Amino acid sequence: MTDTLAQSRTHDSGTDTAPAVSLILPVYNGERYLETALDSIFDQRFGDFELIAVDDCSTDGTARILANYAARHPNMRVITNATNSKLPASLNNGFRAARGRWLSWTSDDNLLRPDTLEQLVAATQAHPDADIYYADFIIIDEDGGLKSSVTVAPPENLIFGNIVGCCFLYRREVDEALNGYDEQLFGVEDYDFWLRAARHGFRFRQVHRELYSYRRHSGSLTDTRMRHIHQLTARILLKEIEALPPSPRRAEAYVRLTCRDAYTLRWKLLWLAFRDHPPALFTQWRDILGWLKFSIRVRLF
Numbered sequence: 001m002t003d004t005l006a007q008s009r010t011h012d013s014g015t016d017t018a019p020a021v022s023l024i025l026p027v028y029n030g031e032r033y034l035e036t037a038l039d040s041i042f043d044q045r046f047g048d049f050e051l052i053a054v055d056d057c058s059t060d061g062t063a064r065i066l067a068n069y070a071a072r073h074p075n076m077r078v079i080t081n082a083t084n085s086k087l088p089a090s091l092n093n094g095f096r097a098a099r100g101r102w103l104s105w106t107s108d109d110n111l112l113r114p115d116t117l118e119q120l121v122a123a124t125q126a127h128p129d130a131d132i133y134y135a136d137f138i139i140i141d142e143d144g145g146l147k148s149s150v151t152v153a154p155p156e157n158l159i160f161g162n163i164v165g166c167c168f169l170y171r172r173e174v175d176e177a178l179n180g181y182d183e184q185l186f187g188v189e190d191y192d193f194w195l196r197a198a199r200h201g202f203r204f205r206q207v208h209r210e211l212y213s214y215r216r217h218s219g220s221l222t223d224t225r226m227r228h229i230h231q232l233t234a235r236i237l238l239k240e241i242e243a244l245p246p247s248p249r250r251a252e253a254y255v256r257l258t259c260r261d262a263y264t265l266r267w268k269l270l271w272l273a274f275r276d277h278p279p280a281l282f283t284q285w286r287d288i289l290g291w292l293k294f295s296i297r298v299r300l301f
Contacts, residue, residue, distance in 0.1 A: 019075065021049035021117055021169070022100030026090035028056040030108030031065060033215065037108050038069050046117035051076040054094045057084040062108075088181040088189040095175055104169045111140075111213035120169040123207045130205035132197060134168040137212035147216065155204035159240055159249070160256050162191040164204070167212035174202050185236065187229040192236050199240075230261040251280035259284075259291035262298050 023041065027034060041051055053066050055078060063080070070076045079093055091105055102124065106112060116135075123133045139147045153163040178196050181189040198204070237257055244250040254273035258266045270288070273280045281288065 018099040018101070019048050019050045020100055020121065021046070021102045021104065022095070022098030022172075023049055023051050023117075024091055024094035024098065024103075024105035025051060025053040025108065026056060026087055026094065026105065027053060027058060027062050027066070027108045028084070028087075028090075029058045029060045029062060031058075031061040033109040034062060034065050035069075037106065037110060038065070040111040040113075041106070042069075042073055043114050044112065044117050045114050046121055049075065049117055050098070050100060052094045052097055053078045054090040055080045056086070056090045057081055086183070086186045088183040088186055091189070092180040092183065095180060098172070101172055102169050103172050103175055107166075109215045109217065110166065111144075111215070113211050113213070116167065116211040117169075119209050119211055120167075120207065123205065124169065127205055129203060131174055131202040132164070132168060132170040132194070132204045133207055134164040134204065135207040135209055135211040137165055137167045137214050138210055140213045140215050142215070142217040144213075144215075149210060150214075151208065152206050154206060155198070158194060158198055158204070159237075159244070159253050161260070162194065164190070164194050165212075166214045170197075170202075174200075177202075185232055187225050188232040188236060191233065195236065195240055227263050230263060234261060234264070234266070246276045248277040248280060251277035252284065255280055255284045255288065259287045262291060262294040265295060 025037070025041070030037075051073070053070070053076065055063055055066060057080070066078045070078050077097070079097060081090060081093060085093070094105070095103060102121070104117075104120070120133055120135065123135075124130075127133075134152055136149070136151050138149050141147050150165060152165050153160075155163070157163050174197055177200055178193060182192050183189075185192050194204075234257060237253075241250060241253045241257065244253070251273040254269045254276070258269040258273075270281065
């Protein structure tokens, strides 16, 4: 199967054997941590899932590792893109082939806990009024050592940043309504997806259990493309903020957007925040001061 096979947003979910959950694993040259990631997936206590790995034309040992695991696990399929297509396109290719009612994706360098899918599915049953469920997680280093814990913020804080994080489960109707991930937004495709989901009226719910390990290392996308990610985030988020009515909340959003990027000086946003609600600059003075100090440092050194 290639990245040119499916053009429409359709899913093969009409059979009795369709799994409850479809998990997509996009991979590009991920051999370093891939086996550990795959082991964490197949160690799940919840077994009613399929894994669709999408190999984005890897040149290392990724294809061999994926083939070995697929041969041992009948609920795993491997898609190989015809050309290197980047993360958002790989996700879309995987989800076009997905058959489950619930969807999620993970990365080749991160780890699921043994009860990740079990707890997320349990949340959908305990609180069926939501469409997107997202859980707390931990951040680990290259060797798997704990760096920090992250408690996900409430849905109303989505305007301030990507509160969903890296551990989530959502209805297939969300993917269908949004027509997947924006392939022009490599690096912020997930945040854009959640913003559009909120705009469509889909409902979010927190799951306050640490269910996932997010690995930070020198080769991770978050680290290698940080400046570009900041620029794309500003582009998509500014439209969302401007659509809000003038309010203290919008002022806070302007300040937060300014302070999240030390490489770009967006003085106009601080003026807009002041115009909306002057106290916002005083209540967030520590963040503004820290942003200024770091901005000066990156320019001098």
